[in-house]
Amino acid sequence: MAIKNRLTGPALEIVLTTANSAAQAWYGYDQGVISGILIGSHFIETFPQTKNSNIQGITASCFSLGNLAGCLLAALFGDRLGRKNTLRSGAFWSTVGAILQFSSTSFPQFIVGRVINGLGNGLISSTCGMYQAESCRGPRRGKLSVIVVLHNVVFYCLASWLTLGCSYINNSAQWRLPLALQLVPCMVLVSLLPLLPESPRWLVMQDRREDAQEALRRYLGKDLPEDDPVVINELLSIEEAYSIEKQSRISFKEVILCRDRSSHLKRLLLGCGGQFMQQFGGINALNYYFPIILTENIGLTEFMARVLTGCNATSYMISSGLCFWMIERFGRRSLMLSGLGLQCLAYAMVALSIGLQTQAPFEWGAVAITFLFFYYAAFGCTWGMVPWVYQAEINSLAMRTIFASFNLLFLPVVYFLYPETSNRTLEDIDEYFDIDSGHTTIISIGDKATKSTARPQEAIDAELRRVTVADKKVEAQKSAVTHVEEIDK
Structure with a gap:
């Protein structure tokens, strides 16, 4: 038997998490790299147009434009391709984009490379979280999903220190080498995918029951037999949840008008809303321009800006790691609510410090830096992790100035609209949003x-009811087959 079919239980869980972590690492690595090379002397020498702040912004943000296109493609074609093939497609386009970037001899080539790289990354980043959530065991789903997202921050940290080290290279390798090394997580992802079965829930969607059962057998425990009650009950629960969803499936118009029993629109908006609030909390702007903020707004030297960027990235990584222990203990809602309050405080203090910097540049500059570090620490263990986990959990199988004011505004939104998802199966969440569940929007x-x-x-x-209904259907099918056989005799 091939090694890819021998991996079960914890070993398979490790490979699954490693592959999805490599997929997620790409986005964080790009943010760390581009923020470092934008202030590099040889990069500016090669592309002098980036001295212009507008061109500088385009250089950083065109990756996000490609990322958006990749996410839309994943939404349109992801269910047809499957989770693994979507990740493979993303890896291919990201590789093409990476090669175009580190081999660039002209600025247009570099921009095209960043857009293509972003497109591939959009396919990857919008799929790996769903693949992880759909495949791993319910009680460990939250923690393992945090590990996956944490690699975004880990590689942001590594890239920040790497660009500092490469800044001592006195040729174009100063920026080409960091860009070339982003191929490493791609190679890890592509090499591990053959060892993994597809998402059991995606296989159920494709009416591949035997494959789904085999995938569940491998994911749910070490060397479980195919007819183990744990495997059968989980399969029946998923099938019944999907059967209910198929029966209630209606047109896109009816979804928009909120006439479907599974509340697809509400769930989509909650998942997207979490991502929206995460981004409008200001994190990407800081990730891309952190060294530039330190040099141009606070007045630090390039070297000190690079060192502090690396230190901040390390602090950010540590705080993000804390979410591994916090997400199941405190729940998603509590972390989102507390994070918004702390982030609001941090941004308000940064704005105040920069405003008063003319009176005492050193003292108020130090205060601004302190609260920038504080913002990253608060964000890392709350909004840095939770929205990625939340949106993967809450979507159904079929549909997966300063920023202080935004963070303050989102507090009541989370409290009154976002239900807790920790220690729930994906089918529990489907049941919660069913129109007959008794739960209202507010x-x-x-x-x-x-x-x-x-x-x-x-x-x-509800799970017991689903398993009972599905079990009766199986028994009825067996009885019908037996009856037909007796007539033939």
Whole structure:
């Protein structure tokens, strides 16, 4: 038996998490690299037009434009290709883009490379979280998803220190080498994908029951038999949840008008809303321009800006790692709410410090830097991780100035609209959004089941009902087959 079919249980879980971590690492690595090379002397010498702040902005943000296109393509074709093939497609385009970038001899070639790289990364980053959530065991899903997203921050940190080290190279390798090294996570991803089965839930969507059962057998435990009750019950629960979803499937117009029983639009908006709030909290602007803010707004030297960028990235990585222990213990809602409050405070203090810097440049500059570090630390263990996990969990199988004011505004949004998803199966979440569940769009203050980090009894009861219904269907099919055989005899 090939090694790819021998991996089961924890070993397979490790390979799955490693592959998806490599996929997620790419985005963070690009942010760390581009922020470092934009202030590099040899990069500016090769592309002098980047001295212009507008061109500088285009250089950084065109990757995000490609990323958006990649995410849209994943939404349109991801369910047809499957999770693994979507990741392979993304890796191919990201590789093409990376090669165009580090081999660039003209600025247009560099920009085209960044757009293509972003397109591939959009395919990858919008798929790896879903693949992880759909494949790993429910009780460990949150923590393992955090590990995947954490690699975004880990590689942002590595890239920040790498560009500092490469700044001592006295030729174009100063920026070409860091850009070329982004191929490393791509090679890890592509080499590990053959060892993994497809997402069991995607296989159920494709009516590939035997493949889904085999995938679940391998994912749910070490060397489980195919007829193990854990495997069968999980398969029946997924099938029944998808059957309910198919029966209630309606047109796009009816989804937009909120006439579907599975609340697709609400779930889509909650998933997208989390990502929107994460980005409008200001993190990407800081990631791309952190060294430039330190040199141009606070007045530090290039060397000191690079060192502080690396130190901040390290602090950011450590705080993001804390979310591994916090996300299941405190729940998604509590982390999002507390993060918004702390981020609001940080941005307000940074704005105040920069405003008062003319009176005492050194002292107020130090305060601004301190609260920039504080912002990253607060963001890392809350909004840096949670929206990625939340959007992968909440979507159905079929549909997967300063910034202080934004963070303050989002507090009531999270409190009254975002239900807790920790310690729930994906089918529990489907059940929660069913129109007959009794849960309304606005979360009432006394709705303990929606806010609790423990799995509510209503979810346990619903799973038992699904398994019972699915089991009766299987028995009915067996009886029908037996009856036909007896008539033939």
